[in-house]
Amino acid sequence: MLEIKALGHTYADGHRALTGIDLGLERGELVCLVGPSGCGKSTLLRCIAGLQRPTEGTVLLEGQAVERVPDGLAVVFQDYTRSLFPWLSVRDNVALVLRRRGLARAARRAAAEEALEAVGLAAAARKYPWQLSGGMQQRAAIARALAYRPQLLLMDEPFGSVDAQTREDLEDLLLSVRGDHGMTILLVTHDIDESVYVGDRVVVLTGAPGSVHTDLPVRLPSPRDQIGTREDPAFVALRAEVGRAVRRT
Amino acid sequence: MAADRARRMLLGALGVLLVLGALETASRTGLVDTESVPPATEILARAVEMAGDGEFGGHLGATVGAWLTGVLLAVAFAVPAGLILGSVPLLDRASLIVVELLRPIPSVALIPLAILVFAEPARVERSLVCYACLWPILLNTLYGLREVDPLAKETLRSFGFGPLSVLARVSLPSAAPFVLTGVRIALAVGLVVAVSAELRAGGESGLGIYLLATQSGGGRPDLMLAGALWAGVLGLVANGLLVGVERRAFRWRVR
Numbered sequence: 001m002l003e004i005k006a007l008g009h010t011y012a013d014g015h016r017a018l019t020g021i022d023l024g025l026e027r028g029e030l031v032c033l034v035g036p037s038g039c040g041k042s043t044l045l046r047c048i049a050g051l052q053r054p055t056e057g058t059v060l061l062e063g064q065a066v067e068r069v070p071d072g073l074a075v076v077f078q079d080y081t082r083s084l085f086p087w088l089s090v091r092d093n094v095a096l097v098l099r100r101r102g103l104a105r106a107a108r109r110a111a112a113e114e115a116l117e118a119v120g121l122a123a124a125a126r127k128y129p130w131q132l133s134g135g136m137q138q139r140a141a142i143a144r145a146l147a148y149r150p151q152l153l154l155m156d157e158p159f160g161s162v163d164a165q166t167r168e169d170l171e172d173l174l175l176s177v178r179g180d181h182g183m184t185i186l187l188v189t190h191d192i193d194e195s196v197y198v199g200d201r202v203v204v205l206t207g208a209p210g211s212v213h214t215d216l217p218v219r220l221p222s223p224r225d226q227i228g229t230r231e232d233p234a235f236v237a238l239r240a241e242v243g244r245a246v247r248r249t
Numbered sequence: 250m251a252a253d254r255a256r257r258m259l260l261g262a263l264g265v266l267l268v269l270g271a272l273e274t275a276s277r278t279g280l281v282d283t284e285s286v287p288p289a290t291e292i293l294a295r296a297v298e299m300a301g302d303g304e305f306g307g308h309l310g311a312t313v314g315a316w317l318t319g320v321l322l323a324v325a326f327a328v329p330a331g332l333i334l335g336s337v338p339l340l341d342r343a344s345l346i347v348v349e350l351l352r353p354i355p356s357v358a359l360i361p362l363a364i365l366v367f368a369e370p371a372r373v374e375r376s377l378v379c380y381a382c383l384w385p386i387l388l389n390t391l392y393g394l395r396e397v398d399p400l401a402k403e404t405l406r407s408f409g410f411g412p413l414s415v416l417a418r419v420s421l422p423s424a425a426p427f428v429l430t431g432v433r434i435a436l437a438v439g440l441v442v443a444v445s446a447e448l449r450a451g452g453e454s455g456l457g458i459y460l461l462a463t464q465s466g467g468g469r470p471d472l473m474l475a476g477a478l479w480a481g482v483l484g485l486v487a488n489g490l491l492v493g494v495e496r497r498a499f500r501w502r503v504r
Contacts, residue, residue, distance in 0.1 A: 049407050075407040082400040086501040087422045096418065097408040128501055148408060 001027040001184050002048065002152060007057035008209070009043050016209040017043040021057070023203060023212060030178050030185040032195035034242065035205030035213070036249055041188045042078065044210065045154045048186070049075050061152065074150035076158045078188075080141040084129040091116065091125040094144045101148065115147035116140070118173060120166075135162035142170065146177055155187045159194065168226045171198050175224060192246065196238045197224060204245040214245040269293075287471040295475035309479060311454040315371060316443040316483075319378025320435055327383045328428060331390025335424075336416055341391065348388055356381035356438070357445045370452030374443055381442040382435035386428065393427025394420055426499045433491045440484050456480055 002025040009018045017040035025031050033041055046052040048059050050069040059066040074097075077083040084093050094112035095105075103111060116125050119139040129137050138161055145153055159167045175198060178185055189195050195202045196218055204214040220234055229235055269289045275281050276288040299305040334344040356377055363373045397420045405415050447457025456476060463472040 051403055051407060069406055069409055071409055073407065073409065075404070077400060077404060077407075079400055082398050083404045085401060085404075085419065085422070087425075087499075097405070097410075100409050130501060 001025055001029075001062060002186070003060040003063075004044075004048070005058050005060065007044070007047060007054050007059065009040070009047060009052070009054045009056070018047075018054070018211070019056075019209040020211050023215075025184050025186060027184055028178070028182045029200050030174075030187065030198060031201045031203060032199035033186060033188045033203050033205060034190060034192060034195045034246060035210060036207045036246065037190065039205045039207050039249070040210035041205060042156055044205075045075065045156055045186070045188060048152075049073060049154055051075075070152070072151035074145035074148045074153050076141050076145045076153070076155040078156040078158075078160065080138045080158075080161075081129070081134070083141055084137055084144075086128060086130055089126050089128055090121065090132065090140045093129065093140060094147050097144055097148050111147050112143075115143040118146065118177075119143045119170070135166055138162055139166070139170065142173075149181055150183060151181075153183055153185045155185065157188055157190065159189070159191075167194075172224075172226065174198060192239055192242045193230070196220075196235060196242060197226075197229060202238075202242050204242060204249065206249040213249050214242075216242060216245075285470050287474065291471055292474045292478060295471045296478045299472075299475055299479065305459060305476075305479075308454045308456055308459040309483075311371075311452075311458075312443055312447065312456040312480075313483065315374040315446075315455065316378055316436075316439050319375045319443065320382050320432070320439045322375070322379040323382030323386055323435060323439075324432060326379070327386035327431075328390055331387045331394065331428075332416065332421065334387075335391045335394030336412075336420065341394075345388075345391055348384060348391070352384040352388065356442045357449075360446055360449045363446070364450050370447070370450045373450040374446040374452070374455070377446045378439045378442050382439045385434040385438060386431040389427045389431025389434070390424060393424030393431075396427065397423040426495065426502050429491065429495055429499070433488060433495075436487045436491065437484055440480065440487070444480055 002023075004021055004023040007018060007021040008016075010016045021044065023031075033044070035041055043052065047054040048066065050059075050066045050073075053067070061070050064070075084090075085096070088096060091109065091112045094115055095108040098108040098111055101108075113122065113125055116122055119142055121136060121139055121143060124132055124136060124140075129140060132140065138158065142155075142158055145155070159170050162170065171194060174185070174187075177183065187195075187198065199218050202214075202216045202218060203212055204216070205211065206213045216238065218238060220229055220232060220238075272286075272289040276283055276286055334340045359377060359380065360373070363377050367373045367376055401423065402415050402419050405419050410418070443455075444457045444460075447455035448461060449457075451461075452458055456479065460473055460476050463469045463476065
């Protein structure tokens with residue numbers, strides 16, 4: 001579904017963020033991207049999203065070169081506070097993007113409320129983003145992306161600032177919705193446990209300029225379970241393997 | 250909050266009373282010439298009388314009409330112009346320089362030219378007010394657009410929205426508080442220009458015309474000051490209304 005070929009990016013100031021990235025995602029796959037900070041993970045996401053044109057290589061989506069923002073894409077940015085519109089209520093933040101889905105006003109609101117309910121924010125629908133805690137804002141940003149029903153969902157450290165319990169809930173939510181309408185997900189995280197828990201594959205990037213260091217398939221039974229999966233010897237072994245790979249980068 | 254507000258209002262009222270008291274005393278004790286500066290209570294009494302005077306009301310209404318028309322025209326020009334100029338990076342830089350160059354020209358310096366071009370006093374007044382108000386609104390719109398968070402724009406872009414949608418749904422709401430501040434400044438500037446234009450360009454009615462009339466026959470400082478007081482009231486009310494709008498509409502900015 002997504003094919004990245006020999007992708008590299010050098011910024012105007014000479015900073016080389018990415019080099020020679022080759023990576024493919026099958027439809028419906030959930031791939032986690034881990035790597036040391038500053039390894040160009042965010043740059044890679046921006047290039048895939050068509051928000052930035054890479055200086056080398058190509059990104060193909062369904063065989064089409066990505067030259068601008070493709071249809072059916074949603075991005076959850078790392079900086080969720082800046083990514084939510086402060087002049088709109090949480091519900092309207094979600095409902096706004098559904099305009100692109102051609103829904104009528106009432107349908108947009110209903111879909112928004114449904115998505116907020118799924119992330120446990122039903123009670124906060126009419127509040128404004130700045131009235132919510134950081135974790136709640138992050139959940140609102142996730143709800144917005146999920147409500148959009150993208151074919152490709154890019155997430156940049158989406159569970160970074162939520163408490164451990166909410167984090168587990170959101171990981172499981174992501175696992176439960178991923179099967180719906182064949183959504184393909186690329187998730188950037190610095191949490192090795194998380195990458196193994198939610199991923200079908202874990203891709204480890206090297207330090208700057210980032211390139212693919214290791215590409216590990218995760219063969220763990222589904223559905224995954226926060227307690228059971230994490231004590232599975234296969235999980236523990238994979239986690240160690242990813243951890244070693246990150247260390248070596 | 251409520252106690253805070255009451256306290257602020259009390260202090261404000263106290264300040265006003267103190268100044269009025271000082272003026273009254275200065276005048277009554279002969280510290281200043283009563284002929285040129287009448288006691289504060291007398292000015293206030295004249296101002297209250299004038300409120301019921303239909304003729305003065307007509308003058309005041311004429312000024313308000315020209316003032317608000319000029320400001321609205323300026324809004325209608327400056328906001329779209331600002332949006333267009335501000336969204337194109339090259340134009341943005343170039344226009345900001347032009348605005349910064351034109352802005353320092355005092356609008357009243359253009360009164361003779363406006364009289365020459367427009368002749369009719371009401372048109373002179375409206376166009377000068379409009380001209381003077383263009384700059385603060387345009388400038389604030391341009392700066393407001395610069396302050397729009399690039400990530401907010403990128404967010405909407407990433408959901409597949411085009412540049413026009415991003416402009417209307419992110420840039421405009423995000424810059425709106427700046428635009429409104431521009432309008433608030435423009436209102437203050439516009440009132441000065443409106444009255445100045447009336448004083449210089451003449452015409453049938455207007456606060457400036459009324460003030461000119463009070464000069465005749467030896468002059469009536471009490472009426473002059475009462476008239477000026479009304480101009481102050483206009484400015485105060487306009488500002489207060491807009492501050493109210495700002496507080497209500499842009500609650501999201503107060504964080």
